Amino acid sequence: xxxxxxINHAYEILGLELGASPAQxxxxxRKLVKIWxxxxxxxxxxxxxxxxxIKQINVAYNKLKSERPSEPPTPDxxxxxxxxxxxxxxxxxxxxxxxxxxxxxxxxRYEEAIADFTHAIRLNPRYIDAYKYRGLVCSQLGYEYRAxxxxxxxxxxELELRNPGxxxxxxxxxxxxxxxxLVERLCQKIKSLLRLNQLRR
Numbered sequence: 539x540x541x542x543x544x545i546n547h548a549y550e551i552l553g554l555e556l557g558a559s560p561a562q563x564x565x566x567x568r569k570l571v572k573i574w575x576x577x578x579x580x581x582x583x584x585x586x587x588x589x590x591x592i593k594q595i596n597v598a599y600n601k602l603k604s605e606r607p608s609e610p611p612t613p614d615x616x617x618x619x620x621x622x623x624x625x626x627x628x629x630x631x632x633x634x635x636x637x638x639x640x641x642x643x644x645x646x647r648y649e650e651a652i653a654d655f656t657h658a659i660r661l662n663p664r665y666i667d668a669y670k671y672r673g674l675v676c677s678q679l680g681y682e683y684r685a686x687x688x689x690x691x692x693x694x695x696e697l698e699l700r701n702p703g704x705x706x707x708x709x710x711x712x713x714x715x716x717x718x719x720l721v722e723r724l725c726q727k728i729k730s731l732l733r734l735n736q737l738r739r
Contacts (some may be wrong), residue, residue: 539555543597543598543601545601545602547598548597548598548599548601549598549599549602551594551595551597552566552567552570552595552598552599552602553566553570554566554574558602562602563602565691566594567599568638570595571595572638574588574591574592574595575588575592576589576592577657578587594685595716617706631661631662632657632658632659632661632662632665632668633658634658635654635655635657635658635661635668636654636655636658636667636668636671637649637669638654639652639653639654639655639672640671641659641671642654643671643675648675648678648679649679651671651672651675651681652672652675652676655668655669655672655675655690656672658678658712659672664695665694666692666696666699667692669688669689669691669692669695670688670689670692670724670728672688673685673686673687673688673689673724673725673728674689674724674725674728674729675728676688677689677725677728678728678729685725686704686725689724689725692724693724
């Protein structure tokens with residue numbers, strides 16, 4: 539897709555009205571990227587279509603982002619920057635999915651949050667915060683076994699981080715019972731955070 543697309547077309551691609559605020563542009567962009575991310579598709583044709591769609595979305599977003607917010611965009615006014623920066627299709631990392639998960643929890647979309655945290659963990663199997671948050675959400679939804687598994691994994695990774703020589707095979711049975719209160723405390727803390735989020739809505 540060409541980089542010099544018309545401003546009206548850029549708004550149309552993102553599904554926005556002409557003159558939408560920068561916050562609206564960002565929200566629309568993030569929503570579309572989640573929908574059309576190529577990693578969500580397994581069929582090769584669908585994956586290729588998604589890659590093309592993501593390129594269009596990136597070009598439209600960069601076009602609108604490059605417009606100066608103080609001036610309302612008009613069809614006959616060219617962009618102040620002739621070559622907006624391009625965003626790579628494959629730029630998504632574990633932190634991106636973790637942040638989306640946190641946003642989904644805040645909005646009460648727990649199942650989507652679990653999917654985002656799972657994707658973050660797939661990209662970085664040692665992502666302690668993603669295990670913790672996924673464990674908390676699972677606990678909130680009543681998936682206690684899954685929650686316990688995630689929180690135990692987070693506690694294990696934290697131990698490994700603090701004690702470089704630590705390996706799960708080398709631990710004695712005693713520390714397991716010592717760490718159970720930590721896992722329970724984490725569960726309680728996360729449950730209270732989730733309850734606060736529900737009260738705010």
